[in-house]
Amino acid sequence: MNPTWKQSVIYQIYPKSFCSAHGQATGDLAGVTARLDYLQWLGVDWIWLTPIYLSPQRDNGYDVADYLAIDPRYGDMADFTRLVAEAGRRGIQVMLDIVVNHTSTEHEWFQTARRERDHPWRDFYLWRDAPNNWQSKFGGPAWEYDPVAGQYYLHLFDTSQADLNWANPELRQAVFAMMRYWLERGVRGFRLDVINLISKPADFPEDDSDGRRFYTDGPQVHEHLQQMHREVFAGREVLTVGEMSSTTLEHCIHYSRPDRRELSMTFNFHHLKVDYPEGRKWVAAPYDFIALKRILSTWQEGMHAGGGWNAVFWCNHDQPRVVSRFGDSGAWRVPSAKLLATALHGLQGTPYVYQGEEIGMANPGFADIAQYRDVETLNAHRLLLAAGLPEDEVMAAIRQKSRDNARTPMQWDAGPNAGFSSEAPWIDLAPDWREVNVAAQRDDPDSVLHHYRRLIALRKRHPVLADGDYHCLTPDHPALWVYLRRTPAATLVVACNFSGETVAETLPPLGELAATGPARTLIANHPDTPPLAAALQLRPWEAVMWLVD
Structure with missing residues (x-):
């Protein structure tokens, strides 16, 4: 008998852009609770909340300053407790995003570590007297000098996101205790951010590229996840999905095969790089349809044969809107959005629906860099211009590839601010919000929204899916x-x-x-x-x- 999550559909919520119950520029937990009836009607079984922890928001919450505290922007622990309870009453389980490759440099661990060389937390991070030549995934060197610490620290992402040292057993115990804390508060699933990057080689070798070949699916990553399973998941019904950066099929079979006792399923992103010419993200380019099919087919066949399990998805908070990317956001928006849903939900794996995908939300097409908020996008704009690329070429790539394409507010209705909030939102609305919204589509049985609802119901009725x-x-x-x-x-x-x-x-x-x-x-x-x-x-x-x- 398959675990129930093999027949489930998971709905990803980016709380900052989902709904504000308190009339503020950003969404909140009370806004999620207010929309649970809609999610129950849609038929989803789980909601995945991207990070809601205390954070300076340099990377929209993926820079965690306190794993045990709710960021006041989103509410407080009472709001979270009510959300979990109300979701449960509707048959919906809650999955939290766990970000443990790195913390914010404002985290108490890092602030203490930089000041006190002899403190146990110093070894929670990765320090060197001289950097190697690895590059950050957000652009620029992967090492930053800290004048208080007197050393360089590793940051595979933003300079404000210091990588944790998973070779330290005390760090691992602190992470496991944090995860148990959330399980005790009713959480039943975890999405583990870039979890295959947590293990780095002790010698930090120089590289002829950006260094990722040394830390991707690193030397002790499977051991660490097996320990996590023993100490956090064993004996509990917990759904876990690992976000795997630049991974391989072989590793993902190992991560997700039940007898390995690591994770329930994995995300990989190879199919979302078919519009990266020669591996370059920041270039406006058409996608390769045959490559898209080939990659998805390889993973469908390989994971099935190897006993692993796919998380299948088109969209998330880091990806452009799929109807703009692989469909037609113009005259054929409705049928192409339905086609993309059908193609994905027919695959083997657990489908994920990202907020707004179910109504066919499209890229907003922002033309001015001042409309963007994403740190990766702003870094790319600065670095590409410094490299001599023309502004129009850079902006064409950003309009197509920016993570902010997915982060415009959820379009609930044709009222002020699309029903997201009574206050102007933190980022501009997509320009089609008056026509493309939940209220209009809920009244239309031939809408994209109703098509998603029917697909979600089919998965529960037909075991072949x-x-x-x-x-x-x-x-x-x-x-x-x-x-x-x-x-x-x-x-x-x-x-x-x-x-x-x-x-x-x-x-x-x-x-x-x-x-x-x-x-x-x-x-x-x-x-x-x-x-x-x-x-x-x-x-x-x-x-x-x-x-x-």
Whole structure:
């Protein structure tokens, strides 16, 4: 019997941009609680909250200053306790984001460590008298000199995010105690931020690149996660998902295979780099559709064969909106948003829906750098201009790739500030909020929102969506992605046309399948869906799921 989370759908909430119950510029926990009825109606089983801890917000909460305190911007512990209780009453479990590759430099551990060389917390961080040549993922050197400490500290991300020293057993115990603290307060899941970066080689070798090959899936990472499982998860029903940066399929099988006793599932991002020409993020470029299918198919087949489990997703707080990225945010926004949902929710793995994805929110297209708030984006703008790139070229890349594309406020209705707050939000609204919002789509049974609701319900009704193997029928087709999901009892066909043109293709396996028994249309994004047959003809951005059982 599969764990229940294999039939579940998880909804990611970025609290800063979700809903403000108190009329402030940023969202809050009370705003999340106020929207739980909506999430129950949508049918999701879990909500994942991105960091709500006390933080200076240099990286929107991923720079934690106190793991045991709620940031006052979001409320207090009473607000959190009420949220957990109210979610539970609606059959929704709560997952917290755990950020333990690094802390804010304002954390008490770091502030003490920089002042007192002999304090035990000094060894909670990674210090050197001279830096090596590794580079930060946010741009620039990965080492920062601290004049109080008299040494350099490692920061793989922003200079305000000092990396923790997981080789120190006392640090590990402090992290495990913090996680147990939240479990005791009703949390039932953890999303572990860049967790495969926590183990660094002791000698910090020089590199001919940026250093990531030495610390990605580092030397003791599996040992650390197995210890975490023993000391935090064992004996409890806890759902865990690891965010894996630049990882490999082999490692993710190990992270998520049940007998390894590490994590429940993993995120990987290889499919979200198909619009990075030669691996460069900050370049405006089209995406490679065949590469997208190839990467997703490789992970579908490999994780299934190896006994691992995928977290499947298009969007999160760090990624552009998928309808702008792989769909059509113009005339074909509605069918392409539904197609993207169908293609993803047909895959094996636990689907994640990022707030606003279910209504087809698009990139805002901000033209002025002053409209952006993200530290990575602002660093990229500064560094790319300093390297001599033209402003228009830099801004074109930022409009396409910035993390702020996902961080504009949730569009609830056509009222002031899209129903997000009575006060102007911390970042501008996307310009389409009057037309693209929850209220309008909830009243429209043919909307993107209702399509997501139907997909979420299908996963609970049809075991093939969780258990079936995966086989792609169109790996090299320039517009079609057609794949099968199969168990001994049923076969699911998912057919998607990723183009604005009608496409016809003859696929003999579909004809053979249709001959074995009647095929039911489970869901489609166009009316008058044709029956399953070898001669497949799909209209622009058409997507269909057929079931043969």
